[in-house]
Amino acid sequence: MNDEEYLAKIKESLISSLIKHKFLKSSRAINAFEKVPREEFVLPQYRSNAYADTPLPILESQTISANHMCAIMIEEDCLDPQVGDRVLEIGAGSGFHAALVAEMVAPEGCENPGHVWTIEIYEKLVEFAKENLDRAGYSGRVTVIHGDGSKGYPPEAPYDRIMVTAAAPDIPDPLKEQLKVGGRLVIPVGTPHLWQELILVIKKGDGSFKAKNLGGVAFVPLRGKYGFK
Numbered sequence: 001m002n003d004e005e006y007l008a009k010i011k012e013s014l015i016s017s018l019i020k021h022k023f024l025k026s027s028r029a030i031n032a033f034e035k036v037p038r039e040e041f042v043l044p045q046y047r048s049n050a051y052a053d054t055p056l057p058i059l060e061s062q063t064i065s066a067n068h069m070c071a072i073m074i075e076e077d078c079l080d081p082q083v084g085d086r087v088l089e090i091g092a093g094s095g096f097h098a099a100l101v102a103e104m105v106a107p108e109g110c111e112n113p114g115h116v117w118t119i120e121i122y123e124k125l126v127e128f129a130k131e132n133l134d135r136a137g138y139s140g141r142v143t144v145i146h147g148d149g150s151k152g153y154p155p156e157a158p159y160d161r162i163m164v165t166a167a168a169p170d171i172p173d174p175l176k177e178q179l180k181v182g183g184r185l186v187i188p189v190g191t192p193h194l195w196q197e198l199i200l201v202i203k204k205g206d207g208s209f210k211a212k213n214l215g216g217v218a219f220v221p222l223r224g225k226y227g228f229k
């Protein structure tokens, strides 16, 4: 079996396992996992581990999140990205999670494509994410920005969806402000290292917020103005 055949086989078995354990449920999220080549988003030495369900080291002591965590966050009971949505991600890292969301908001050939803006605090990771997204065919649907995403990204606000992939001490006010009415914000909130709760925030018509706790998670800490010092 050559490298490509091996990757295709373990990718198929990962997706079956994510479906079996109900991390993947909707056809839109399953389709995103089928389309995005995760092996293009990991460091070359981890290529054969791309479809293991664990976080993997990237640059600057950061990690690409485990597959099941990416699945949980894009599903219909969490971020639930729709075709045409404008999405902000805080923490580009490898660019993989942004590519999954791009598949959902701007599938190839759709009439009304959405867009993903993903912001990253480490310059080396900005380059890493850009290269990966470009090689995998997502550079037209995802824009990578260098900066402190704890303050959001006002130039493209408001957003239909905001996804934070690093753990915050609290929900940053600017992110709530940059969310559209009816929009969804997903963010891990808690202590800087192990352990946090994944919170889904929905902005209601009167400008108030409804929050739901989706359970325990473990993310690297959010830095910047509204992150951990």
Ligand code: SAH
Pocket (backbone or CB within 6 Å): 060, 062, 063, 064, 065, 090, 091, 092, 093, 094, 095, 096, 097, 098, 119, 120, 121, 122, 125, 147, 148, 149, 150, 165, 166, 220, 221, 222, 223, 224, 225, 227
């Ligand atoms: N979504 C990524 C994994 C994220 S790991 C992927 O698919 O690979 C969390 C990322 O958040 C790290 O790359 C870290 O550098 C970044 N980060 C932490 N604080 C940040 C901040 N204030 N603004 C932008 N990025 C931040």
